[in-house]
Amino acid sequence: MTALTPGAELEPVTYAVTRADLVRYAGASGDFNPIHWSDRVATEVGLPGVIAHGMYTLALAGRAVSSWAGGPDRVLELGARFTKPVVVPDDETGVAVTVTGVVKESDQPGVLRVDLTVSVDDSKVLGMARALVRSTDA
């Protein structure tokens, strides 16, 4: 595990997202918006195809931060803007979402900020993505 110290660049992680994942997520979250499973509906509303739930992408960011911070209970805040849709092709490999993070000081003692970059094909899909985590020695 990379130490959470200000200035540290955390080990990037890449997650594959398939249509099956979106269907599982719809069931687990209760969000059955058809743009996340129906190409017909997605294209009717002007999307290039089925897109991941914004919350799916943010969940991947949360997963990365939890692993860097040493557990989900160390993550005090997590947030982002959904700036670009993540199109998920109807194939076996899906789309690769990469999460990178840089540790910064925060204005609270014992708390660090992690500035996140969440991207697909080197293009950012979340804006202002950041987390506040309890520092590992706190």
Place this chain on the structure above:
Amino acid sequence: MPVDPDLAGREFPPTAAYDVSRSQIAAFATAIGDTDPVHHDVDAARAAGHADVVAPVTYPIVVAFRAMRALLEDPEVGIDLRHVIHADQRFESLRPVWAGDSLTARLGVESLRSMGGSDIIATRTELTGSDGELVCTAYAKLAHTPSEPT
């Protein structure tokens, strides 16, 4: 149709209590590909200092989303589901969600403003446990773009 201009400041009634189970947490973790045993195995969770299986960071959306539906589906609010997008989301956690929690969500509209032809609705949803303890506050912004008059 634009949304109700008096929406800002409106508070919605709390949702019915949502009982969080180990199976639901494991299903949510599996859906996001998270294999950390603290989400799947009670012994691993206890060994890590938790009272029970612990939920992933964004799990509170499951309960917050139920409160959001009251806003989205209220005909007086005037939101057209085909023209609303989730623009922004942030969680402030006071503690993680654990299996066995019974959570209630209460949504309020913090602000309503117009930007580039869209209505930006900023919401705040407080999740509380069965003893009234605040567990997490979820902030969501929705962008609603009314359809062109025909």
